[in-house]
Amino acid sequence: xxxxxxxxxxxxxxxxxxxxxxxxxxxxxxxxxxxxxxxxxxxxxxxxxxxxxxxxxxxxxxxxxxxxxxxxxxxxxxxxxxxxxxxxxxxxxxxxxxxxxxxxxxxxxxxxxxxxxxxxxxxxxxxxxxxxxxxxxxxxxxxxxxxxxxxxxxxxxxxxxxxxxxxxxxxxxxxxxxxxxxxxxxxxxxxxxxxxxxxxxxxxxxxxxxxxxxxxxxxxxxxxxxxxxxxxxxxxxxxxxxxxxxxxxxxxxxxxxxxxxxxxxxxxxxxxxxxxxxxxxxxxxxxxxxxxxxxxxxxxxxxxxxxxxxxxxxxxxxxxxxxxxxxxxxxxxxxxxxxxxxxxxx
Amino acid sequence: xxxxxxxxxxxxxxxxxxxxxxxxxxxxxxxxxxxxxxxxxxxxxxxxxxxxxxxxxxxxxxxxxxxxxxxxxxxxxxxxxxxxxxxxxxxxxxxxxxxxxxxxxxxxxxxxxxxxxxxxxxxxxxxxxxxxxxxxxxxxxxxxxxxxxxxxxxxxxxxxxxxxxxxxxxxxxxxxxxxxxxxxxxxxxxxxxxxxxxxxxxxxxxxxxxxxxxxxxxxxxxxxxxxxxxxxxxxxxxxxxxxxxxxxxxxxxxxxxxxxxxxxxxxxxxxxxxxxxxxxxxxxxxxxxxxxxxxxxxxxxxxxxxxxxxxxxxxxxxxxxxxxxxxxxxxxxxxxxxxxxxxxxx
DNA sequence: CTGAAAGCGCTAACAT
DNA sequence: ATGTTAGCGCTTTCAG
Numbered sequence: 190x191x192x193x194x195x196x197x198x199x200x201x202x203x204x205x206x207x208x209x210x211x212x213x214x215x216x217x218x219x220x221x222x223x224x225x226x227x228x229x230x231x232x233x234x235x236x237x238x239x240x241x242x243x244x245x246x247x248x249x250x251x252x253x254x255x256x257x258x259x260x261x262x263x264x265x266x267x268x269x270x271x272x273x274x275x276x277x278x279x280x281x282x283x284x285x286x287x288x289x290x291x292x293x294x295x296x297x298x299x300x301x302x303x304x305x306x307x308x309x310x311x312x313x314x315x316x317x318x319x320x321x322x323x324x325x326x327x328x329x330x331x332x333x334x335x336x337x338x339x340x341x342x343x344x345x346x347x348x349x350x351x352x353x354x355x356x357x358x359x360x361x362x363x364x365x366x367x368x369x370x371x372x373x374x375x376x377x378x379x380x381x382x383x384x385x386x387x388x389x390x391x392x393x394x395x396x397x398x399x400x401x402x403x404x405x406x407x408x409x410x411x412x413x414x415x416x417x418x419x420x421x422x423x424x425x426x427x428x429x430x431x432x433x434x435x436x437x438x439x440x441x442x443x444x445x446x447x448x449x450x451x452x453x454x455x456x457x458x459x460x461x462x463x464x465x466x467x468x469x470x471x472x473x474x475x476x477x478x479x480x481x482x483x484x485x486x487x488x489x490x491x492x493x494x495x496x497x498x499x500x501x502x503x504x505x506x507x508x509x510x511x512x513x514x515x516x517x518x519x520x521x522x523x524x525x526x527x528x529x530x531x532x533x534x535x
Numbered sequence: 536x537x538x539x540x541x542x543x544x545x546x547x548x549x550x551x552x553x554x555x556x557x558x559x560x561x562x563x564x565x566x567x568x569x570x571x572x573x574x575x576x577x578x579x580x581x582x583x584x585x586x587x588x589x590x591x592x593x594x595x596x597x598x599x600x601x602x603x604x605x606x607x608x609x610x611x612x613x614x615x616x617x618x619x620x621x622x623x624x625x626x627x628x629x630x631x632x633x634x635x636x637x638x639x640x641x642x643x644x645x646x647x648x649x650x651x652x653x654x655x656x657x658x659x660x661x662x663x664x665x666x667x668x669x670x671x672x673x674x675x676x677x678x679x680x681x682x683x684x685x686x687x688x689x690x691x692x693x694x695x696x697x698x699x700x701x702x703x704x705x706x707x708x709x710x711x712x713x714x715x716x717x718x719x720x721x722x723x724x725x726x727x728x729x730x731x732x733x734x735x736x737x738x739x740x741x742x743x744x745x746x747x748x749x750x751x752x753x754x755x756x757x758x759x760x761x762x763x764x765x766x767x768x769x770x771x772x773x774x775x776x777x778x779x780x781x782x783x784x785x786x787x788x789x790x791x792x793x794x795x796x797x798x799x800x801x802x803x804x805x806x807x808x809x810x811x812x813x814x815x816x817x818x819x820x821x822x823x824x825x826x827x828x829x830x831x832x833x834x835x836x837x838x839x840x841x842x843x844x845x846x847x848x849x850x851x852x853x854x855x856x857x858x859x860x861x862x863x864x865x866x867x868x869x870x871x872x873x874x875x876x877x878x879x880x881x
Numbered sequence: 882c883t884g885a886a887a888g889c890g891c892t893a894a895c896a897t
Numbered sequence: 898a899t900g901t902t903a904g905c906g907c908t909t910t911c912a913g
Binding site: 209212213216245246 | 905908909
């Protein structure tokens with residue numbers, strides 16, 4: 190058999206210097222004679238050396254890896270797992286988070302480990318993973334309101350940053366959107382269009398995002414002279430949007446506009462409208478939220494409130510990185526502004 | 536400050552035994568007195584000990600991590616990155632792969648690191664990652680035909696398993712579907728329905744999956760007495776399905792059925808048909824491929840050829856695991872059978 | 882500017 | 898059945 194993977198020792202011998210010097214060259218530490226640097230680099234080339242990350246981590250106490258965890262509140266056992274994963278990926282939102290996170294991580298040669306925390310057991314795994322030092326910190330995206338993970342992470346003093354303020358209060362960092370302002374934007378646009386009989390398909394009302402988007406919309410309508418807005422609660426999925434819209438239409442057949450708290454539900458809304466023979470936007474104008482891929486996939490393309498998910502995700506990674514480096518210690522929040530994107534649905 | 540994380544040493548002292556014994560208990564090695572086991576477990580509890588993975592990996596030479604890499608052929612620089620990630624997540628297929636992989640990994644407390652290999656540089660990162668021992672092996676899903684990664688992995692003798700046979704030949708393991716049989720299934724179903732003027736929106740013809748699904752379909756039609764099938768090549772995306780269908784309809788306005796090589800394109804096909812006032816399936820029957828979430832999201836719900844992606848992904852992880860454990864050494868292939876799922880579109 | 886040496890925390894022979 | 902001991906490959910004082 191050929192000799193196994195080369196170590197620092199091998200490179201040092203090959204270059205005729207000490208291990209320490211090779212280490213310095215590899216890690217780009219200053220104070221190394223340029224001539225020797227070349228020597229070492231050639232030796233590295235010849236031996237095909239690659240530093241062993243475990244050995245490195247053991248002394249630096251850094252894994253160069255962060256956990257990207259999608260967390261639910263449930264306590265489902267195995268059975269639910271597949272569904273949970275599937276649901277997460279069905280939402281175009283998650284892909285954007287990954288895009289943003291990877292964009293920040295990659296140039297720093299760090300990598301995300303994907304974890305799903307949809308049961309007590311899975312959550313324990315996440316915490317253990319961090320305590321083991323397998324990952325330097327966690328980026329968490331919660332899908333449910335009562336998710337206990339953020340609090341657990343905070344209690345364990347583990348570096349972590351959440352996407353959106355956790356419903357369960359905890360001293361933890363997060364990035365979030367000014368959801369309320371987003372709702373306001375939607376209301377103003379509909380008002381400007383002349384709509385006076387709006388309705389809304391809200392997000393889950395136990396989620397801050399659900400509440401605030403609704404509050405902002407109502408507030409905007411109220412200020413615009415429309416005191417009452419029929420509401421049907423949805424669950425941020427296409428199906429829930431369909432169901433909510435059917436309820437709304439049954440009780441309020443004369444509405445002239447709908448604000449859906451995310452694009453997936455807006456898509457459901459459009460589908461129902463179409464099936465009922467109502468034209469969008471002529472008969473009923475529809476405004477979504479997120480500006481996800483669903484907004485463009487929808488017929489007609491959705492006018493929607495853009496949430497800069499990629500930028501938010503990158504900021505989340507950046508914050509975490511600062512914690513890991515010890516440059517930051519206090520829990521921090523970073524709030525982004527929404528923006529109206531006008532297309533054809535309203 | 537409180538003393539930092541407890542080590543084996545601390546637990547050993549606390550329990551009044553040697554490090555070795557504690558290690559044995561923790562790793563469930565036999566030959567340890569039950570009484571002492573309890574003692575140790577209590578000490579672990581009291582100290583809140585968690586094994587350090589880096590130290591462990593250093594000696595076991597196992598990271599308990601595998602790389603889940605999505606690989607393209609491109610050589611795009613930074614700019615393309617975001618798009619690539621977004622495109623990957625937009626396809627419901629990838630979520631199913633993750634579900635299957637995680638399902639296998641989780642019970643073994645192993646975790647997937649997400650990597651995107653859409654440039655030479657990124658591919659180098661993947662190879663280095665494995666050589667560093669940060670991951671024990673790679674699971675690769677290629678999105679393009681000329682993806683050089685599988686060959687690179689094989690050349691480096693790195694443990695790896697691909698989803699689908701790589702277009703670039705290499706001595707590497709993979710799981711795949713009997714695509715040809717899938718095409719046959721679609722043809723037979725359409726034939727049984729009485730369709731005699733079929734057309735097909737194929738996948739990219741430089742991809743084995745694209746070629747074989749098409750070949751199977753044509754073969755089936757031929758055997759059923761239909762010698763000619765108009766074809767338009769697509770790219771497995773919704774938009775490409777729309778474009779392909781428009782071309783098809785322009786040149787062959789009298790077709791009575793369409794076989795699309797995946798559900799996303801079938802969705803596009805249905806959309807075009809609907810816009811042109813053709814009823815599905817009354818005027819034109821449509822059969823998709825994959826049975827992804829897009830099949831159910833489509834109106835009408837798609838009759839499609841099911842690809843057991845989750846099971847295939849789990850098999851991929853299992854194969855890799857066997858390589859990592861050294862239980863398997865020769866490149867291996869595992870082929871799954873497709874299955875027709877009849878819904879409303881055909 | 883470079884080398885020698887001391888660990889990082891753990892597992893696995895080898896003793897006992 | 899348990900303890901002793903030697904590393905795994907690397908970074909990092911500390912001398913020189």
